[in-house]
Amino acid sequence: MILVLCEATTTEEGDEVLAVPSRQALTLARDLPGASAGVAAVVVDDGEVDVDEVAEDAGRYGAELVYSLEHDLFARYGPETWGTALVAAISEAGATVVVAAGTDRGGEVLAHAAARLDLPLVANVTEVRSDGEAWDLERVRWGGSLLESARLESDCKLVSMLPHAVDAVALDEPEEPELVEFEVELDESLARSCVVDEVVTSTGMSLATAPVVVGGGRGVGSAEGFAQLEQLARLLGGAVGCSRVATNNGWRPHRDQVGQTGTAIAPTVYIACGISGAIQHWSGARSAKHVLAINTDPEANMVQKANWAVIGDLHQFVPALVEAIRARLRSPSTPLRSTHASHVVPQSSPARPRGGRHRAGGHRPTGRALRRRRAHRHGSRGGRRRHR
Amino acid sequence: MRILVCVKRVPIPGARIPVTADGMAVDDALLGHTMSPHEECAVEGAVQLVEAHGGESVVLTLGSADADEQLRYAVSMGVDKGVLVETDGGDWDPQRTATALVAAIRTLEDEGGPFDLVLFGNESADAGGFQVGIRVATALGRPIVQGIKDVEFGGEVADGSVRVQRPTGSASERYELPLPACLGVREGLNLPRYPTMRGRLQARRAEVASTAAHDVGPGGQSLLALQSPPEQVSTTEIVGAGPEGVDRVIEVLTELKVLS
Numbered sequence A: 001m002i003l004v005l006c007e008a009t010t011t012e013e014g015d016e017v018l019a020v021p022s023r024q025a026l027t028l029a030r031d032l033p034g035a036s037a038g039v040a041a042v043v044v045d046d047g048e049v050d051v052d053e054v055a056e057d058a059g060r061y062g063a064e065l066v067y068s069l070e071h072d073l074f075a076r077y078g079p080e081t082w083g084t085a086l087v088a089a090i091s092e093a094g095a096t097v098v099v100a101a102g103t104d105r106g107g108e109v110l111a112h113a114a115a116r117l118d119l120p121l122v123a124n125v126t127e128v129r130s131d132g133e134a135w136d137l138e139r140v141r142w143g144g145s146l147l148e149s150a151r152l153e154s155d156c157k158l159v160s161m162l163p164h165a166v167d168a169v170a171l172d173e174p175e176e177p178e179l180v181e182f183e184v185e186l187d188e189s190l191a192r193s194c195v196v197d198e199v200v201t202s203t204g205m206s207l208a209t210a211p212v213v214v215g216g217g218r219g220v221g222s223a224e225g226f227a228q229l230e231q232l233a234r235l236l237g238g239a240v241g242c243s244r245v246a247t248n249n250g251w252r253p254h255r256d257q258v259g260q261t262g263t264a265i266a267p268t269v270y271i272a273c274g275i276s277g278a279i280q281h282w283s284g285a286r287s288a289k290h291v292l293a294i295n296t297d298p299e300a301n302m303v304q305k306a307n308w309a310v311i312g313d314l315h316q317f318v319p320a321l322v323e324a325i326r327a328r329l330r331s332p333s334t335p336l337r338s339t340h341a342s343h344v345v346p347q348s349s350p351a352r353p354r355g356g357r358h359r360a361g362g363h364r365p366t367g368r369a370l371r372r373r374r375a376h377r378h379g380s381r382g383g384r385r386r387h388r
Numbered sequence B: 001m002r003i004l005v006c007v008k009r010v011p012i013p014g015a016r017i018p019v020t021a022d023g024m025a026v027d028d029a030l031l032g033h034t035m036s037p038h039e040e041c042a043v044e045g046a047v048q049l050v051e052a053h054g055g056e057s058v059v060l061t062l063g064s065a066d067a068d069e070q071l072r073y074a075v076s077m078g079v080d081k082g083v084l085v086e087t088d089g090g091d092w093d094p095q096r097t098a099t100a101l102v103a104a105i106r107t108l109e110d111e112g113g114p115f116d117l118v119l120f121g122n123e124s125a126d127a128g129g130f131q132v133g134i135r136v137a138t139a140l141g142r143p144i145v146q147g148i149k150d151v152e153f154g155g156e157v158a159d160g161s162v163r164v165q166r167p168t169g170s171a172s173e174r175y176e177l178p179l180p181a182c183l184g185v186r187e188g189l190n191l192p193r194y195p196t197m198r199g200r201l202q203a204r205r206a207e208v209a210s211t212a213a214h215d216v217g218p219g220g221q222s223l224l225a226l227q228s229p230p231e232q233v234s235t236t237e238i239v240g241a242g243p244e245g246v247d248r249v250i251e252v253l254t255e256l257k258v259l260s
């Protein structure tokens, strides 16, 4: 049996569905060696999630069975309580493979389970190539900048999947998963690491999903220098990002940092001003669909990666661009100063690996009733099943 | 209070990551070395907490003798002591690493008293396993939360707990962990200081303890080969830096529909 730890989310229409990375993890799981023994989704019932709706969605992505883990402590997230619950589910299901999406929570909960079971866990896997008992797999290091082939030898194999490494693909004929409510026994002292409360920190546009990102690096030169980038970002409906040099100099808050230890962005266009394009920066920008570099150095890595590059001083070019856009917005009919009708715009850039966000082609639920099983009580170690 | 920080020595690649001919390691012969930015913030956090509450901070690394450089860097930032758990420098998997770190931490605690906090990076810069801290904390029976960007003690450590926050997009989760506790720290927790000249001199003279790693042998995950991802070739159109370049960029932005 393959277990897939799943996270739920609510769509704009108010439907409860699996988060995209969880759908991707299920998609990957159905093709793994051992899938013939069945694929089960595991959801932690926090009291808010609509387990029925989520189970139905899991069925569309290949789950034949859905374990809903139940305990009063699950109302609040806790890496230790959730990790312990996953351990119980693994033993209940007799799982030989456990997959989670490598999200903040998915990766963390799986690592807690691995630690408790003292089993190996391979993180950020992109592909599994089985080789019988041992698995050969591909994973990423350095925030995606280096590929590793690794071997995993273990009776029970734990892998977290790099989000967006595979597309989520719904089955043509959805499964009708059996829903098993599994009441977990927990040591109450593990409540020590549960969330106490949440504070809302920002309501502005998120860098991760902004359609345009205007990034600034050492070349911007000062905190004040970012004013022109902010104006440009505002005019384009985008967000400001930065390099680690800008963060370390105190010019920008760390939440603006793009890169391996910052945020991964995936805009339609990334306008990189005065950023050299070090690999740790690029690892957060590689999903940008197009790149425009503004840099004094034609040899800069960012210029090499860019679709368009302005070789010049950003302090002259950016204000001029802002002024021209403003003029255009004031009188949209004004023709450009010089026309480039003959100029060929490169079609969308060559495919960038893992580019963009892949929307899963899910369709609306058809209201199919879920089969439920009266779980017989049996003294399994981790807890007991309850019929709902 | 006593605080331990675990850091890992890694190379600093530039535009690409060079791999050795046998594909088994990053070719770092021509590269400088550092620790992960997450870990640098953990070091700064430890120094600040000891400045505010008194006590002692210790930095621990498992790696080759060369990792002495990262320990001394942490000392130059204000950490009191460095400890090297020495290996042959090969690629140790997460289980093997965690087991050796646990053994070293137990020894340090036997000798100098328990650590109130053990800080890790959220993930190492090179291997990125997202797990060594969780394995160590679990073996020690202590709570750990990853992704921490805010650490606070309510004036006194006396209440025996630490308040921490982890950002989740538009919100921040707050946790209150009883001490002793472990934390996986993210860059952004603070702005790490640049070492002063005095700090650097102190670090050069500082005593760095070194012990052989307690080695249980490889775990279930092993490295087969490293490889750079395929180059993303894109043809770059050079746009003029003058007014005609501005027009061209506007044209491009319009075609991309980010400007109407």
Ligand SMILES: Cc1cc2nc3c(=O)[nH]c(=O)nc-3n(C[C@H](O)[C@H](O)[C@H](O)COP(=O)(O)OP(=O)(O)OC[C@H]3O[C@@H](n4cnc5c(N)ncnc54)[C@H](O)[C@@H]3O)c2cc1C
Binding pocket: A216, A217, A218, A219, A220, A242, A243, A244, A245, A246, A257, A258, A259, A260, A261, A262, A263, A273, A274, A275, A276, A277, A278, A279, A280, A281, A284, A294, A295, A296, A297, A300, A312, A313, A314, A315, B011, B012, B013, B034, B035, B036, B037, B125
């Ligand atoms: C483990 C690790 C993790 C890291 N994580 C990150 C990360 O998440 N994000 C990140 O950004 N970095 C990260 N770094 C740092 C990274 O290695 C680089 O040091 C950093 O990205 C460089 O920032 P920069 O491009 O602004 O500066 P530089 O590399 O100094 O480049 C400045 C660029 O600006 C250009 N320039 C200068 N003046 C002008 C001007 N007037 N007009 C136009 N162009 C100009 C120059 O030609 C140059 O190309 C990490 C490093 C390590 C070791």
Ligand SMILES: Nc1ncnc2c1ncn2[C@@H]1O[C@H](COP(=O)(O)O)[C@@H](O)[C@H]1O
Binding pocket: B006, B007, B008, B036, B038, B039, B060, B061, B062, B063, B094, B097, B119, B120, B121, B122, B123, B124, B125, B127, B128, B129, B130, B131, B132, B133
């Ligand atoms: N060799 C090591 N020596 C000391 N600490 C380490 C070592 N490897 C990993 N760590 C710590 O564990 C964290 C997570 O590492 P990883 O599981 O490799 O992502 C790192 O940020 C370090 O704090």
